[in-house]
Amino acid sequence: MTVRQVRGPAVRERVLDAAETLFHRDGIARTGVDAVIAEAGVSTATLYAHFGGKDSLVAAYLERRLARWCRVWDDAVAAATTPEDRLLAVFDALARFRDDQPATRGCAFLATAVELPGPDHPARAVVAAETAHLRDRLRSLAADLPVADPDALADDVLMAYDGTLSAFLRGAGDDAVARGRILAGIAVTAACAGRREPGGV
Known part of the structure; x- marks a missing residue:
């Protein structure tokens, strides 16, 4: 899978947008971090750097x-x-x-x-x-x-x-x-x- 790297201050909002979409659609328990990463187009390190988990x-x-x-x-x-x-x-x-x-x-x-x-x-x-x-x-x-x-x-x-x-x-x-x-x-x-x-x- 190719991950689209997102740079600049918009990355946090990009991750939050992805999380909101998936949490609403699938529920929090069923939505893993990997799904948010894929939806947002960021790396694992980027997500954890902004949110910790x-x-x-x-x-x-x-x-x-x-x-x-x-x-x-x-x-x-x-x-x-x-x-x-x-x-x-x-x-x-x-x-x-x-x-x-x-x-x-x-x-x-x-x-x-x-x-x-x-x-x-x-x-x-x-x-x-x-x-x-x-x-x-x-x-x-x-x-x-x-x-x-x-x-x-x-x-x-x-x-x-x-x-x-x-x-x-x-x-x-x-x-x-x-x-x-x-x-x-x-x-x-x-x-x-x-x-x-x-x-x-």
């Missing part, structure tokens, strides 16, 4: 994906014009993110968490960071709404979000994100209605 490669690919997701979500929140829309912007971000990414089996972070061999794997910290970011930001956005329990509302929105991701595993169509947003919107409307007192605004 497969465990660190998995963590790095998730870190890059999380950073990309956060940027897309930031843009969606910034484009929203009401507190409700800012909370539901997580679904707008999901739609945009999926449009820009290769087809996946669902949530890369949840899928990775299932496949990781033990609690000390370096990628577990990235999975935990993604979960914390989702919960903390949704709770912060929910706190801008006139609801009695912002944390509970954020949890409801997160459940609708996770359900949307699970729907893709069951072969849901392109309307899954829109339907998930509608369900989350129902939770928002109910929570806001419960906050209002008779005669109040």
Whole structure:
């Protein structure tokens, strides 16, 4: 097999692109380092020089994906014009993110968490960071709404979000994100209605 040598600063991104493609398509456990090397067109020494091994490669690919997701979500929140829309912007971000990414089996972070061999794997910290970011930001956005329990509302929105991701595993169509947003919107409307007192605004 002829290996195409890649030089310069783009080599790291080249390896990460290859890893992301293969991890999504075949799963992490089934994807060996040799497959990533062949897909990226780099030498074994190059991959190990940048990542040290497969465990660190998995963590790095998730870190890059999380950073990309956060940027897309930031843009969606910034484009929203009401507190409700800012909370539901997580679904707008999901739609945009999926449009820009290769087809996946669902949530890369949840899928990775299932496949990781033990609690000390370096990628577990990235999975935990993604979960914390989702919960903390949704709770912060929910706190801008006139609801009695912002944390509970954020949890409801997160459940609708996770359900949307699970729907893709069951072969849901392109309307899954829109339907998930509608369900989350129902939770928002109910929570806001419960906050209002008779005669109040």
